[in-house]
Amino acid sequence: MVSLLQANLAKKIIQEVRKLINEEIVIMDTNGYIIASTNKKRIGFFHEGAFLTVHKKDRLIITKEDETQLKGVKAGINLPIFFGQNVVGVIGITGNPEKVFPYAELLRKMTELLIQENFYKEEMNRQNRAIEAFIFDWLELREWDSSFHNRADLLGINLTVPRQVIMVKVKTQTNMINFTPKWLTIEKKNDLFIHWGNDRLLLLLDATANMDKNKLKKNLYDWKIKLEQNTNCLLTFGIGQIVQPEELKKSFLKAERALHSITGDQWVAFDDELTLEMIIEDVRRETKKEFIQRTIAPLLHDSELLHTLRTLFEYNQSLKETAEQLHIHINTLHYRIKKIEELTKLNPKMLKDQTILYLSIQILDQYTN
Numbered sequence: 023m024v025s026l027l028q029a030n031l032a033k034k035i036i037q038e039v040r041k042l043i044n045e046e047i048v049i050m051d052t053n054g055y056i057i058a059s060t061n062k063k064r065i066g067f068f069h070e071g072a073f074l075t076v077h078k079k080d081r082l083i084i085t086k087e088d089e090t091q092l093k094g095v096k097a098g099i100n101l102p103i104f105f106g107q108n109v110v111g112v113i114g115i116t117g118n119p120e121k122v123f124p125y126a127e128l129l130r131k132m133t134e135l136l137i138q139e140n141f142y143k144e145e146m147n148r149q150n151r152a153i154e155a156f157i158f159d160w161l162e163l164r165e166w167d168s169s170f171h172n173r174a175d176l177l178g179i180n181l182t183v184p185r186q187v188i189m190v191k192v193k194t195q196t197n198m199i200n201f202t203p204k205w206l207t208i209e210k211k212n213d214l215f216i217h218w219g220n221d222r223l224l225l226l227l228d229a230t231a232n233m234d235k236n237k238l239k240k241n242l243y244d245w246k247i248k249l250e251q252n253t254n255c256l257l258t259f260g261i262g263q264i265v266q267p268e269e270l271k272k273s274f275l276k277a278e279r280a281l282h283s284i285t286g287d288q289w290v291a292f293d294d295e296l297t298l299e300m301i302i303e304d305v306r307r308e309t310k311k312e313f314i315q316r317t318i319a320p321l322l323h324d325s326e327l328l329h330t331l332r333t334l335f336e337y338n339q340s341l342k343e344t345a346e347q348l349h350i351h352i353n354t355l356h357y358r359i360k361k362i363e364e365l366t367k368l369n370p371k372m373l374k375d376q377t378i379l380y381l382s383i384q385i386l387d388q389y390t391n
Contacts, residue, residue: 027051027103027111027137032058035136039113043125046096046116049133052076052109056094064094071095072112075102079109081126083119098122101130105137153177154216157224161271180212180228187262187273188225188242189218189281194255224274229264235292242290259290279303285387302384310385317382320365327365328383330358334370335380 032049036058039047048059054073056064070092075082082100089095098116102109113133115122156173163170166181174181212228227233233241238261246257260281262273276293283299284291291299302310314322321327330348337343345355359370368375 027057029057031137031140032111034140035113035133036060038136039129039132043115043122043129045098045122045125047129048072048114048116049103050100050112050114052111054112057111067094069094069100069112069114071100072114075100075112076109078102084114085119099126101126103130103133103137105134105141110137149177150216153179153214154218157214157216157226161274166268179214181267183212184229184264184266185270185273186227186229186264187270187277188227189260189262189274189277190223190225191258191260191281191284192221192223192255193257194221194253226270232264239290246289257289258284260284261290261292263294282388285384298381298384302381302388305385310388314382314386317368317378318366318386321362322386324365327358327362328386330355331362331370331379332383334359335383339370339376 027049035049036047040060046060048056048061048064048069050069050072051057054069054076056067056069056072059065071082071084071088071094074092079102081102084092084095084097084100086097089097096114096116097119098114099119099122100112100114103111103113113130115126115129156177156179159170171181212230214224214226216224216226218224242259246259249255249257258281260277260279260283262275262277262280265273280291280293280296282303283296296303305313318328318331321331330344333347334344337347341352341355345352348355350358362379363369366379368379370376370379
């Protein structure tokens with residue numbers, strides 16, 4: 023049980039309990055050595071009082087007289103730290119025993135709670151890493167052997183229900199938020215929620231009962247709002263098709279494609295609703311880059327013309343609605359359209375050129391999103 027109280031955790035405990043009392047505090051391991059202290063000069067030294075406390079499994083009051091008889095001690099109180107029935111360390115409060123005595127049990131309980139919290143957090147992290155590794159193998163393995171089934175049983179993962187993969191992209195100004203399942207209201211006990219890289223999350227839904235799209239979208243939106251309010255980030259969702267468990271990778275790839283298709287203010291995409299986006303996603307990146315260079319490259323440094331072109335497509339080529347949306351005179355819009363044609367050699371009023379320009383905008387938005 024010694025490993026439950028490492029130096030980094032002991033240091034954290036010192037910082038927390040110091041908020042309650044302004045006395046010198048030391049934490050010792052089960053061998054009696056000081057691993058954390060408000061007085062850093064004491065770290066690493068043997069504390070005979072702690073050694074005795076571990077073996078007595080009871081508190082030990084250290085007097086001024088004891089300072090001359092016990093190695094490495096100062097007057098105060100030593101208390102054993104328990105995890106279950108086992109002593110995992112000792113916390114010592116230096117000072118007048120009568121003065122620090124009222125704090126003793128409070129500080130011990132607080133210390134034990136911090137150790138328990140850290141233990142269960144580490145256990146949860148280990149469990150999550152094991153599940154992430156299992157999901158990776160689930161996606162890559164062509165055949166399932168007995169070892170794979172045994173791992174699923176140990177992790178409590180049901181391999182018999184149909185699945186629907188949802189890939190979530192997390193946009194944040196800082197490092198990846200430490201998401202945990204508590205943020206989500208999982209519909210069924212077989213649903214799985216894991217990290218996938220630094221800016222992705224995966225939901226593997228139990229699709230035994232095919233959820234109505236509108237209900238699924240509402241649930242995702244509720245999750246999105248809850249997560250964004252608590253973590254100050256932005257989420258987008260790509261949704262794959264429902265598949266049998268052996269075909270999980272198919273749903274994974276569809277979810278990934280749907281996520282990549284999202285542009286602008288869009289926050290969710292169902293793969294089975296993709297049309298043009300599906301074709302664009304399958305085009306090689308080099309081809310996309312070359313296509314942009316051959317079409318709208320002259321507009322890339324003119325945000326006004328790009329915005330005009332996007333708005334024109336958004337309002338279905340309606341000059342009146344486009345001008346109103348841009349808050350410009352219709353003649354100004356005509357001027358901008360003419361400028362776009364001059365720079366790109368593509369006429370936004372001609373169907374073929376419209377299609378090329380629209381594709382160019384869609385591909386460009388994939389790069390910027």
